[in-house]
């Protein structure tokens with residue numbers, strides 16, 4: 001459990017985190033989304049006990065970040081947005097270093113390190129210098145490092161930034177795997193679509209303010225409005241008159257379930273009332289009106305549009 | 317300020333053939349205003365103007381200068397008390413040259429140290445903050461970047477060196493100081509600083525840390541100072557003639573590279589006004605040689621930077637760090653890919669077990685010498701110096717041991733001062749600090765690990781000193797066996813203290829240069845400032861001349877000074893054993909600290925109190941830093 005209540009952090013006159021409250025429950029993968037400079041890293045650092053908040057409270061598994069830093073550190077894995085590497089160590093030594101820092105018993109280290117290397121698919125790179133790894137591997141090594149002490153909670157700051165699509169997919173699979181293992185994950189990103197699929201819930205932050213927090217389906221519900229459907233009428237055959245799009249539109253407008261219809265040549269743009277979920281009555285009405293339909297395309301609302309809608313107007 | 321190319325010129329250049337274009341670019345690049353005062357210069361000047369440190373350093377130099385002046389004046393003027401006004405004026409005229417010399421030499425020493433550190437961070441800081449790539453991506457050439465960096469620091473340096481000018485001018489009022497020689501002195505100082513700055517820049521291109529670059533540049537400067545002297549000494553031995561500067565024009569060419577010697581000749585001229593030979597040629601040659609070295613250093617720096625640029629262009633993903641990991645590979649033109657495999661293969665066989673003190677483990681794993689070549693040079697150089705030293709100096713001679721003690725302690729202090737000051741700052745720069753902070757490691761553990769690791773990596777200086785005194789001198793009977801009891805606590809206490817304070821400053825400073833400056837200031841304040849202050853106090857007569865308080869204070873001040881206590885112990889250790897016991901005093905053998913006399917047992921006690929005292933003080937520093945740790949590190953608990 002991560003609970004944040006009215007958290008505020010200033011850097012001089014800059015309000016980096018502004019009265020932020022959110023909760024991440026057991027077994028959740030929380031996607032923390034916001035543009036650069038929104039305050040994601042700052043929030044995570046406060047949770048990792050690396051930064052003192054000005055006001056508000058934050059607890060991790062019931063422990064207060066202000067008082068129980070020591071205990072929190074043992075049960076929390078934090079991966080900063082920029083993986084600092086000791087470039088003079090091998091992968092194995094790097095992990096040993098942190099295993100020792102987390103006070104893992106010497107006897108158990110070997111097995112633990114082999115385990116996390118296996119999980120992050122880095123076993124073959126065990127003896128390579130950390131500095132010789134690719135960016136994707138370095139990020140995975142960062143995840144491997146946070147897993148050493150088997151933490152309950154993982155805070156991963158932009159783990160996919162700078163990765164190519166393939167490495168991104170690998171990272172996503174790794175995170176889903178971790179969620180299955182029962183860990184609480186808080187993962188930040190400035191790209192919504194990167195997190196949308198795997199997150200159980202998301203939070204959208206901008207200029208320090210939390211604009212939305214909840215499940216991703218709820219987020220859709222909030223922004224979707226009515227469904228939109230585009231209907232294209234068949235082109236007229238040789239020598240026949242063009243179909244009357246206007247009269248078809250008039251038929252639809254008479255229906256109480258339709259919010260609006262607009263006509264552009266042979267195309268009808270139909271928007272349904274928000275509570276309306278089924279589309280079949282549109283086809284039936286059009287057929288009854290004697291219209292021949294060439295294409296019937298319900299519009300999916302795009303993730304990024306949802307994101308824009310969610311955040312629009314809240315911050316100027 | 318920068319002279320932009322005119323469109324017509326640009327057009328012409330474009331139209332011209334490849335070779336013509338290259339020449340046009342060269343010509344444009346050589347336009348002095350653009351070359352010297354280009355964008356790099358302007359940004360750097362602006363940034364340094366924003367740093368409080370810049371002004372603080374100027375004030376500090378001015379304050380130190382005034383302090384030294386006041387001391388010299390009081391020292392020389394204390395006998396002026398009951399004399400007539402005319403007498404006093406005449407005396408004042410007598411002191412003027414001495415004061416001038418004090419100021420000149422002070423400036424010479426201070427600025428020669430400051431100059432390399434001013435430029436040492438120029439390139440390597442830029443790389444550590446990852447802005448170098450952006451700079452290299454601009455159309456600026458390596459030479460333009462170098463010169464921009466160079467001139468911007470030069471402005472600082474000139475300001476620093478001109479602070480003393482009003483003082484020197486005011487001294488001329490007293491008369492008796494030949495203006496030409498003073499100007500020559502200032503000129504030489506400025507020239508040596510410029511050379512130092514250029515060398516600092518040269519080493520900055522490949523150095524990992526600014527402190528390393530500064531250290532290397534100072535090393536080369538010292539080599540220039542000591543090399544010719546040693547060469548001429550050997551030469552003189554072989555020829556069986558005295559080859560002092562100013563006698564033989566051919567020898568003078570070698571002397572000219574040795575700036576302290578030239579300064580010495582100028583000093584002699586100021587003091588006596590009637591030197592058999594004029595310092596003119598020597599000075600001129602020296603200026604020319606230093607200028608030549610400067611130009612050479614700048615050219616090499618540009619070439620080096622260009623090489624780094626190329627290496628980075630080949631492997632865009634590779635951070636610049638990689639190319640400095642193995643300079644030989646880059647030099648040989650090996651591309652990044654083979655280099656990477658080379659690194660991972662080299663370490664493939666070995667993966668060491670990390671101990672339960674990870675921070676200490678890592679610190680101890682840091683190599684003492686960056687590369688094998690450097691280790692080889694150090695070992696060979698050490699052997700050469702040792703052979704030269706033991707063949708020339710006699711173990712019978714007390715002066716030999718005194719010299720070893722003073723040089724060794726000075727080396728120990730300066731090494732220890734910068735030994736640990738980069739430990740925390742470099743983790744912050746490498747962004748590994750946050751990661752380390754998120755582990756349950758405690759403050760004391762991290763800081764003590766860094767301090768002990770630093771201590772471990774400088775074992776060779778105390779070891780060399782003990783080798784000389786304990787293994788060579790004691791068995792041969794020219795140094796008393798008490799050395800075994802006296803020296804270790806002194807050596808260890810000093811190193812522990814400075815390593816601990818270095819870590820503390822490293823935690824509290826942003827940059828390692830800042831931290832090492834603080835540490836040097838601490839050492840300088842304790843061991844040079846205090847004696848000067850005390851001398852000042854007794855000069856003013858506030859303590860009562862020769863009173864008990866003054867004696868106790870000066871004994872304490874000497875006793876807490878590592879060089880002072882080493883000198884005192886070596887005196888006692890060698891007294892009336894060798895041949896030239898100039899300080900042999902009849903009566904029972906005693907150790908003297910200032911005006912106090914101690915029996916051997918008492919002095920051993922003093923040494924142990926010294927050692928334990930500094931260990932405790934170092935521990936106190938660490939504890940203090942640990943207390944401030946969470947706040948400084950940002951940790952909440």
Ligand SMILES: Nc1ncnc2c1ncn2[C@@H]1O[C@H](COP(=O)(O)OP(=O)(O)O)[C@@H](O)[C@H]1O
Pocket residue numbers: 011014016034035036037038039040041042043
């Ligand atoms: N140590 C700091 N000092 C001053 N300002 C900071 C510091 N850290 C972050 N900020 C500012 O706080 C804001 C939030 O930063 P951050 O949390 O890093 O954003 P994000 O991770 O969402 O991109 C930014 O405007 C940033 O400039």
Ligand SMILES: [Mg+2]
Pocket residue numbers: 037040041042081157158
């Ligand atoms: Mg961030």
